[in-house]
Amino acid sequence: MLRRSRAVWIAGVLLVIAAASLPAWAAGPADPLPSWRDGPARRSILRFVSAVTKPGSPDFVPPAERIATFDNDGTLMAEKPYHFQLHFVAERIRELAPQHPEWKEEQPFKAVLEGNVPVIADIALPDLEKLVLAASAGTSEKEYTEAIERFLVHAENPELGFPFTKTVYRPMLELLAYLRARGFKIFICSAAGPEMIRTFSEKVYGIARENVIGSDMMMRFELEGKEPMLMREPRFVPPTNDRGGKPINIERTLGRSPILAFGNSDGDIEMLEFTAYSGRPHLGLLLRHDDAEREYAYDEGAEQAFAQAPARGWIVVGMKESFRRVFSTPLPRP
Amino acid sequence: MLRRSRAVWIAGVLLVIAAASLPAWAAGPADPLPSWRDGPARRSILRFVSAVTKPGSPDFVPPAERIATFDNDGTLMAEKPYHFQLHFVAERIRELAPQHPEWKEEQPFKAVLEGNVPVIADIALPDLEKLVLAASAGTSEKEYTEAIERFLVHAENPELGFPFTKTVYRPMLELLAYLRARGFKIFICSAAGPEMIRTFSEKVYGIARENVIGSDMMMRFELEGKEPMLMREPRFVPPTNDRGGKPINIERTLGRSPILAFGNSDGDIEMLEFTAYSGRPHLGLLLRHDDAEREYAYDEGAEQAFAQAPARGWIVVGMKESFRRVFSTPLPRP
Numbered sequence: 001m002l003r004r005s006r007a008v009w010i011a012g013v014l015l016v017i018a019a020a021s022l023p024a025w026a027a028g029p030a031d032p033l034p035s036w037r038d039g040p041a042r043r044s045i046l047r048f049v050s051a052v053t054k055p056g057s058p059d060f061v062p063p064a065e066r067i068a069t070f071d072n073d074g075t076l077m078a079e080k081p082y083h084f085q086l087h088f089v090a091e092r093i094r095e096l097a098p099q100h101p102e103w104k105e106e107q108p109f110k111a112v113l114e115g116n117v118p119v120i121a122d123i124a125l126p127d128l129e130k131l132v133l134a135a136s137a138g139t140s141e142k143e144y145t146e147a148i149e150r151f152l153v154h155a156e157n158p159e160l161g162f163p164f165t166k167t168v169y170r171p172m173l174e175l176l177a178y179l180r181a182r183g184f185k186i187f188i189c190s191a192a193g194p195e196m197i198r199t200f201s202e203k204v205y206g207i208a209r210e211n212v213i214g215s216d217m218m219m220r221f222e223l224e225g226k227e228p229m230l231m232r233e234p235r236f237v238p239p240t241n242d243r244g245g246k247p248i249n250i251e252r253t254l255g256r257s258p259i260l261a262f263g264n265s266d267g268d269i270e271m272l273e274f275t276a277y278s279g280r281p282h283l284g285l286l287l288r289h290d291d292a293e294r295e296y297a298y299d300e301g302a303e304q305a306f307a308q309a310p311a312r313g314w315i316v317v318g319m320k321e322s323f324r325r326v327f328s329t330p331l332p333r334p
Numbered sequence: 335m336l337r338r339s340r341a342v343w344i345a346g347v348l349l350v351i352a353a354a355s356l357p358a359w360a361a362g363p364a365d366p367l368p369s370w371r372d373g374p375a376r377r378s379i380l381r382f383v384s385a386v387t388k389p390g391s392p393d394f395v396p397p398a399e400r401i402a403t404f405d406n407d408g409t410l411m412a413e414k415p416y417h418f419q420l421h422f423v424a425e426r427i428r429e430l431a432p433q434h435p436e437w438k439e440e441q442p443f444k445a446v447l448e449g450n451v452p453v454i455a456d457i458a459l460p461d462l463e464k465l466v467l468a469a470s471a472g473t474s475e476k477e478y479t480e481a482i483e484r485f486l487v488h489a490e491n492p493e494l495g496f497p498f499t500k501t502v503y504r505p506m507l508e509l510l511a512y513l514r515a516r517g518f519k520i521f522i523c524s525a526a527g528p529e530m531i532r533t534f535s536e537k538v539y540g541i542a543r544e545n546v547i548g549s550d551m552m553m554r555f556e557l558e559g560k561e562p563m564l565m566r567e568p569r570f571v572p573p574t575n576d577r578g579g580k581p582i583n584i585e586r587t588l589g590r591s592p593i594l595a596f597g598n599s600d601g602d603i604e605m606l607e608f609t610a611y612s613g614r615p616h617l618g619l620l621l622r623h624d625d626a627e628r629e630y631a632y633d634e635g636a637e638q639a640f641a642q643a644p645a646r647g648w649i650v651v652g653m654k655e656s657f658r659r660v661f662s663t664p665l666p667r668p
Contacts, residue, residue, distance in 0.1 A: 218582075
């Protein structure tokens with residue numbers, strides 16, 4: 001008995017020593033996507049990334065060309081009941097309302113001042129642009145950015161009940177980290193104003209300010225004494241960053257096309273099509289909001305994208321079956 | 335005699351052994367700017383970089399904010415007798431001329447077709463834009479880029495007698511490498527088309543395609559069957575990247591302002607002013623072409639910049655006194 005237990009003890013010690021001296025690879029890599037459930041979406045991502053990053057693979061893509069572009073609203077973070085830029089703009093409109101008595105009777109201002117969520121949530125793009133322009137005209141870029149930063153400190157998603165910057169999807173954060181670790185350069189490509197997303201992209205996503213592409217507003221450069229100033233002008237720099245504007249602005253800004261693109265709506269169709277531009281292996285992904293329990297269930301605004309997905313080989317990622325966990329924050333839905 | 339020479343020999347061996355075993359730092363760091371002559375310009379660069387990169391220094395700037403922007407033509411590479419984009423455009427105009435008999439009588443086309451260098455070299459911006467638009471209208475982005483690449487293989491600067499991509503300044507290449515090693519993110523900010531500079535920026539400057547900001551042309555996205563296409567349209571995306579357009583496009587693209595900017599003409603004034611935007615320590619530099627012997631001597635187009643330099647604290651870098659060597663290539667001027 002004594003002998004045997006001593007032998008076991010010695011074997012145990014030897015095992016511990018052996019394990020401690022094993023090289024890191026022998027333990028197997030940690031799961032890079034723990035919040036993703038095993039399934040076709042997760043597997044297609046792992047397979048693609050492995051193929052394009054393995055030296056000697058026929059699908060190998062050199063790091064300089066490993067460009068990944070992500071839509072923001074509804075892809076990296078919740079966009080319902082309406083997205084955070086509109087929420088911010090509505091707050092600015094309410095602040096500016098005393099100087100604009102005519103807004104009480106004029107849409108879309110009227111809906112904003114009355115807090116009419118259904119109307120605001122269904123706003124058409126020209127009306128949204130009208131609000132964005134009204135909210136920022138005559139402001140300097142610095143003032144505007146500071147107003148966004150103040151807003152993000154106190155503002156919460158009115159339905160989810162936690163801060164906008166916490167409504168990001170944990171599986172997407174893991175995907176960003178995984179791609180980054182495999183040498184991808186990651187860019188956000190959003191219809192929103194880039195100055196909005198830049199206020200939190202580094203902290204929340206680990207994506208540098210300069211890696212955010214969005215709908216730019218025209219600016220004016222001037223000097224106040226010796227102080228350089230950028231004033232926002234009431235018009236957009238064409239093209240706004242939606243639909244066909246996305247590939248154009250990606251090409252303009254990067255001089256490259258993505259080999260991986262992730263979107264969630266018809267506004268992302270052309271960005272996904274653009275993954276085929278370089279002739280490299282490519283992957284298009286679409287997040288489907290089908291989880292009324294944990295987030296939202298809606299296909300509106302994404303019908304064309306889902307209809308085209310099978311023929312184009314785009315992977316539809318159903319939130320319900322693909323995400324083990326949805327939000328990065330553990331806060332429950334109220 | 336024998337004894338003494340033996341002692342010398344032994345001392346010599348010991349010295350060699352001692353030198354070989356010295357740690358690297360003991361030799362002092364290698365000179366990061368060997369092609370720069372000691373003088374105020376070199377010293378101001380070394381002093382600035384040291385101040386903003388030294389942890390604990392009151393002037394320390396975190397790496398994320400160490401943005402440096404460089405003009406291209408006349409700053410990183412020679413722009414005389416006229417710059418390589420105009421040279422390329424002229425070649426395209428000559429190719430397209432048979433389809434445009436009217437160009438024989440119409441300026442600026444006439445001058446291009448006649449090879450009238452003085453007129454071409456003095457071309458006004460609206461005429462240059464007319465040529466650029468004529469040279470690229472109706473072309474796809476891919477075709478256009480391929481044409482640039484073909485051009486750069488055979489084209490030489492007609493006066494210097496060696497390829498355009500060899501007319502880059504060696505001291506500037508050293509400065510780029512030095513800044514990169516000290517954690518700077520380097521961007522080119524040029525009035526030229528970014529697609530021009532991107533064809534060689536990685537190979538020649540070590541600057542990634544996505545770090546080139548220029549005057550963008552509008553594009554159109556379309557599908558040819560399943561093939562995504564970008565077609566160039568005959569207009570610029572505002573603002574073109576000159577004068578006040580430079581800070582605007584830097585802010586739009588990066589969401590940041592540079593702490594170091596290097597230019598050579600009045601077109602760079604606002605970019606240099608913009609270094610004061612963040613409130614961080616900043617350095618503005620202007621290359622002065624005062625070396626008719628080794629390059630060119632001209633102040634035209636830079637008079638305002640030089641006039642403002644002393645009051646703004648911008649460093650004027652005279653090529654003659656600051657550059658120990660001018661070009662990256664050892665080829666002599668013909």
